[in-house]
Amino acid sequence: MANRTTLKDVARAAGVSQMTVSRVVRGDTVVSLRTREHVERVIGNMGYVPNKLAGSLARAHSNQVAVLIPSLVNNVYTSVLAGITEGLERGGYNPVVGVTEYDLQKEEAQLISMMSWRPAAVILANLVHTDRTRSILENTPVPVVEIMDISGDPIDLCVGLDHEAAAATLADYLMERGYRRFGYLGWQTNDFVAAARFRAFRARLETRGYGLVAPDVYDAPPDMPAGKKGLEMLLSVAPKTEAVAYSNDTAAMGGVNLCLELGMRIQDDLAIAGFSGLRMAQCLPQPLTTIRTRRRDIGKTAARNVLKRLSGTPVERKVDFGFELLKGQSA
Amino acid sequence: MANRTTLKDVARAAGVSQMTVSRVVRGDTVVSLRTREHVERVIGNMGYVPNKLAGSLARAHSNQVAVLIPSLVNNVYTSVLAGITEGLERGGYNPVVGVTEYDLQKEEAQLISMMSWRPAAVILANLVHTDRTRSILENTPVPVVEIMDISGDPIDLCVGLDHEAAAATLADYLMERGYRRFGYLGWQTNDFVAAARFRAFRARLETRGYGLVAPDVYDAPPDMPAGKKGLEMLLSVAPKTEAVAYSNDTAAMGGVNLCLELGMRIQDDLAIAGFSGLRMAQCLPQPLTTIRTRRRDIGKTAARNVLKRLSGTPVERKVDFGFELLKGQSA
Numbered sequence: 001m002a003n004r005t006t007l008k009d010v011a012r013a014a015g016v017s018q019m020t021v022s023r024v025v026r027g028d029t030v031v032s033l034r035t036r037e038h039v040e041r042v043i044g045n046m047g048y049v050p051n052k053l054a055g056s057l058a059r060a061h062s063n064q065v066a067v068l069i070p071s072l073v074n075n076v077y078t079s080v081l082a083g084i085t086e087g088l089e090r091g092g093y094n095p096v097v098g099v100t101e102y103d104l105q106k107e108e109a110q111l112i113s114m115m116s117w118r119p120a121a122v123i124l125a126n127l128v129h130t131d132r133t134r135s136i137l138e139n140t141p142v143p144v145v146e147i148m149d150i151s152g153d154p155i156d157l158c159v160g161l162d163h164e165a166a167a168a169t170l171a172d173y174l175m176e177r178g179y180r181r182f183g184y185l186g187w188q189t190n191d192f193v194a195a196a197r198f199r200a201f202r203a204r205l206e207t208r209g210y211g212l213v214a215p216d217v218y219d220a221p222p223d224m225p226a227g228k229k230g231l232e233m234l235l236s237v238a239p240k241t242e243a244v245a246y247s248n249d250t251a252a253m254g255g256v257n258l259c260l261e262l263g264m265r266i267q268d269d270l271a272i273a274g275f276s277g278l279r280m281a282q283c284l285p286q287p288l289t290t291i292r293t294r295r296r297d298i299g300k301t302a303a304r305n306v307l308k309r310l311s312g313t314p315v316e317r318k319v320d321f322g323f324e325l326l327k328g329q330s331a
Numbered sequence: 332m333a334n335r336t337t338l339k340d341v342a343r344a345a346g347v348s349q350m351t352v353s354r355v356v357r358g359d360t361v362v363s364l365r366t367r368e369h370v371e372r373v374i375g376n377m378g379y380v381p382n383k384l385a386g387s388l389a390r391a392h393s394n395q396v397a398v399l400i401p402s403l404v405n406n407v408y409t410s411v412l413a414g415i416t417e418g419l420e421r422g423g424y425n426p427v428v429g430v431t432e433y434d435l436q437k438e439e440a441q442l443i444s445m446m447s448w449r450p451a452a453v454i455l456a457n458l459v460h461t462d463r464t465r466s467i468l469e470n471t472p473v474p475v476v477e478i479m480d481i482s483g484d485p486i487d488l489c490v491g492l493d494h495e496a497a498a499a500t501l502a503d504y505l506m507e508r509g510y511r512r513f514g515y516l517g518w519q520t521n522d523f524v525a526a527a528r529f530r531a532f533r534a535r536l537e538t539r540g541y542g543l544v545a546p547d548v549y550d551a552p553p554d555m556p557a558g559k560k561g562l563e564m565l566l567s568v569a570p571k572t573e574a575v576a577y578s579n580d581t582a583a584m585g586g587v588n589l590c591l592e593l594g595m596r597i598q599d600d601l602a603i604a605g606f607s608g609l610r611m612a613q614c615l616p617q618p619l620t621t622i623r624t625r626r627r628d629i630g631k632t633a634a635r636n637v638l639k640r641l642s643g644t645p646v647e648r649k650v651d652f653g654f655e656l657l658k659g660q661s662a
Contacts (some may be wrong), residue, residue, distance in 0.1 A: 047466035048445035062448065064395075064427060065344050072413040082403040085430045094445065096395060096427045114425065115380040117393065139336050143402070168467035224611040238513045260591075260616040280555040285591040306334070 005048040014042040065306060066114040067095040067125040070102045070191065075221070075250055076276055076295055077125070080147060083299025084123060091118060100125075102190040108133045115140065121306040125126045127152040128192050143309040149193050150320050156197040157309070159319040163193045163199035166291045166323040170245060170273055171204035173289075173325055179271055181241035183213050185230040185255070186222035186247035194222070194247045197275065201245060213238035222247045227254025237269075242271060243331055249274035249290055250280040256284060256330065271331035273281040277324070286329035294321045336379040345373040371383045395652055397450040398426040398638060399441055401433045401522065405553070406581060407607055407626055408456070410479060414630025415454060422638040424451060431456075433521040446471065452637040458483040459523045474640040476633040480524050482652050489641070494524045495531035497622045497654040501576060501604060502535035502589045504620075510574035510602055514544050516561040516586070517553040517578035520613045525553070525578045528606065532576060544569035555624040558585025573602060574662055580605035580612040580621055587615060588662065602662035608655070617660035625652045 006026075016039060023031045031039075042048075065088055069077045082094055095121065098110035108130045111122070115136060122144040129137070137144045137155045143158035151162055174182065182205055187198040202212050207250040212235045218230040227246060231254070246252035252274030256297040259266050266272060266286050268302060274281055277292025298321055308315045338356075342349040347370060354362045355370040362370075391529035396419055406475045408657045415426055427450065439461045442453070446467060452474040460468070470474045475487035482493055505513065513536055518529040533543050545568045549561040555657055558577060562585070565572060577583035583605030589599050597603055597617050605612055608623025636650075638644045 039614075044463055045466070047463070047468075047470035048469060049443060049471075064448070072409050072416060078403050078409045081428075082430065085403060092444065094429060094441075096425050097412075097416065098425060099413070099420075110425075113378060113423065117395070132375055132378070135376070136609060137378075140380075141376035215446075224614045228614055236397060253611070257614050257616055280584070283555045283559055283585055285588055296503050301416055319572050 005046045007048075010039070010042055010046055010048045011125075013046060014039050037151040047330035049165050051264055053058055057174075062118055062120060063093050063317055064084045064096045064100070064117065064119050065093050065303070066111070066119040066124075068110055068114075068122070070099055070125055072097075072099050072102050074248075075253035075278060076248065076293075079295035080299040080302075083296035083301075084303045085298075085299075087303025088124060088306070089320070091114055091303075091310070093303075093307070095123075095308065101214070102188065103275050104128070104130045104133070112134060115292045117312040118142075120310060121145070123147060123302050126192050127154060127158065142238075142304050145305055147298055147302050149196075150318050151196070154318060157302075157303065157305050157315060157317055157319075159298050159321065161293055161298075161321050161323050163197045166275070166293070167197040168204040169274070169325055170291055171201045174243050174245065174271065174273060175205070175208055175210065175272070177243075177331065179331075180210065180243045181213055182210060182239070183231075183234045183238060183241045183244040184215065184247075185218045185244055186220060186227055186251035187232060188221060188247075189219055191247075197247065213241050222251040224250050224254035224257070227251030228258045229254075231258045243273065244270065245273045247275055249276045249278040249288055252288055252290070252330075253281055253284070256286075256288070266330050273331045281326070282326070284330070288326070289328040292324045294323075332649050336377045336526070336578075341370070341373055341377055345370050357489060359618040366456065367544050389447035393451060394447055394466045395426050395448065396424050396455045396634075397428045397429070397442070397445040397448075399429045399438055399445075399453070399455040401431050401456055402430075403430050405579075406609060407579065409622075410626035411630040411633075413625035414632075415634045416630075417455075417627075418634025419637070422634075422641070424634075424638070426454075431449050433519065435459070435461045435464070442467060442574055449473075451641060452476070454478060454633050454637065456480075458489065460527055464572045474637050476636055478629055478633050482527070485649060486635055488633075488646060488648055488650075490629050490652065492624055492629075492654050494528045497606070497624070498528040498531035499535040500654070501606070501622055502532050504600070504658070504660060505574050505576070505604060506536070506539055506541065507513070508574075508602070508662065509661075511541065512544055512569070512571055512573045513541060513545065514548075514562075514565045514569060514572045514575040515578075516549045516565060516575055517521060517558055517582035518553060519552060519578075520550055522531050528578065544572050553582040555581050555585035555588070558582030559589045560585075562586040562589045574603065574604065576604045576606075578606055580609040582618060583619055583621070583661075584615070586599055587617075587619070595662050596644075604662045607658055613657070615661070619657070619660040621657050623655045623657050625654075628652055 011021045100107040123145045146158040148160040150160045185193045220226040274288045274290035281288035305315045334440045342352045431438040454476045477489040479491040503557045518525045551557040605619045605621035612619035636646045
């Protein structure tokens with residue numbers, strides 16, 4: 001670590017005035033090409049970085065976008081974040097990331113911390129927030145995009161899918177395939193869209209006279225070990241279960257592994273379905289029956305709609321990315 | 332979207348002076364508890380967010396830490412980022428994330444963009460950078476932590492593991508198990524630590540007179556589909572291969588899936604080893620033989636060392652998290 005190189009240092013080393021260096025940094029074409037190239041070379045050699053903070057104070061916002069997501073462990077949100085990062089990059093914006101751990105109080109605290117930095121926009125998950133979060137977002141002049149869920153009225157913009165329709169589609173498919181005794185694993189109470197899918201799946205079964213075995217057995221993070229352990233518990237309580245729907249593919253792969261270990265035939269002895277459409281679940285010896293969602297596109301579109309809004313281009317208030325039933329060989 | 336609520340609006344609504352509101356926001360205890368609670372309630376109701384940007388200009392840095400990682404798709408870096416986020420949160424800092432896609436030019440461009448915001452610190456992957464990136468980081472007064480690799484001289488601080496030692500440990504183990512014909516899959520030329528592991532694995536085999544079959548067959552992203560396709564290609568070129576080492580567990584799980592599909596017995600017909608120690612690979616019917624690395628701890632410690640350095644606490648320049656050989660049932 002050394003003292004920071006200043007504009008003055010660059011000017012002295014390049015043998016030009018500070019104003020000239022400042023002009024080069026701002027891209028002012030008044031400076032001759034030759035001088036510009038010379039100054040840029042000196043800037044490069046000295047590792048000088050112009051301070052844009054003062055400029056941003058005048059503009060009263062930054063080139064940073066506040067992004068609040070529930071998890072960096074759940075594959076779904078890392079894909080979303082990859083899409084957001086890619087989408088923002090084109091406009092020269094960076095995401096500032098907060099991880100809420102599915103906790104609305106934490107979301108509120110992180111939002112307040114981030115808002116004090118005047119982000120250029122806010123992207124956050126779901127339509128459910130604390131009253132104060134909502135109030136802050138309703139009062140901010142910057143674009144706000146709520147991602148994943150489109151089932152309600154967004155604060156400003158939203159991009160996502162209809163989770164209840166997706167769950168109903170899967171329930172219909174499994175009932176049509178002739179299964180009668182259903183289990184459901186891996187939802188978390190505080191993961192609102194996953195909880196909505198769980199309720200919709202169950203409600204759909206009930207419209208046709210079916211129900212869920214052991215519906216309370218497993219509220220757990222949707223990862224592979226939990227998916228495996230959850231199925232073990234479910235089968236000990238309800239050994240005659242015919243089909244198990246999981247709240248995501250990773251957890252469902254845990255169920256597949258348990259079947260392989262126990263020598264159970266997937267689909268014949270037990271049908272397994274997932275949610276998300278992860279590529280890896282399509283690599284299984286029996287590709288997983290699942291609902292494919294467009295996570296990366298959702299993130300990219302959220303970012304693109306931020307850029308559109310910032311540039312004054314009209315933006316669709318609600319973007320529905322839909323979903324696709326992947327009929328695999330597991331159910 | 333509405334006009335931004337100002338300090339003046341809050342003062343008017345609360346019936347107090349702007350100075351009083353400002354004091355409440357700054358936590359000044361000169362204000363009586365009763366007034367403070369009243370003003371805080373008004374602030375909450377109005378969704379007012381204080382502007383800290385002016386304050387940060389005076390301090391000349393922000394509460395944001397620039398984080399440059401190669402990928403948000405590779406599990407390894409999402410764990411690292413989760414650790415960084417968790418570690419920074421305690422100190423009230425947020426990560427600003429840039430994804431370099433294993434491209435040093437992109438790393439440089441993103442760093443320049445981020446440095447202009449005066450981050451409180453920089454965390455970036457590996458010890459290999461462009462000259463300009465190095466020059467900027469050597470000249471910055473803020474803490475710099477290079478993560479993952481500890482095999483060289485860090486610019487400031489580094490936290491990671493010795494990848495060559497890890498690869499040699501795995502090679503030794505596989506040779507001791509009696510395998511003779513080795514394949515290696517999934518490394519990428521521009522993923523420096525993965526490339527270092529590949530070279531070290533191969534060199535270690537050669538010290539005992541062994542070599543790699545088809546060493547050039549598969550330079551590909553280390554995901555599950557590529558791991559599956561890579562093994563298919565490898566076996567078509569070198570059908571007598573006895574053991575395949577993968578550059579990570581996700582890719583290795585693709586290999587396991589191919590064996591299951593082809594009815595090959597894992598370990599007996601073909602041994603498979605991974606790298607990372609992902610929990611999901613330990614859920615397989617035959618838990619994967621792999622090297623466990625402490626990705627989340629690496630991220631958390633990088634963040635913690637940033638906070639220590641910022642608070643003036645002495646920090647270990649190089650932190651070696653080591654690795655652990657997991658003797659699974661796949662090799």
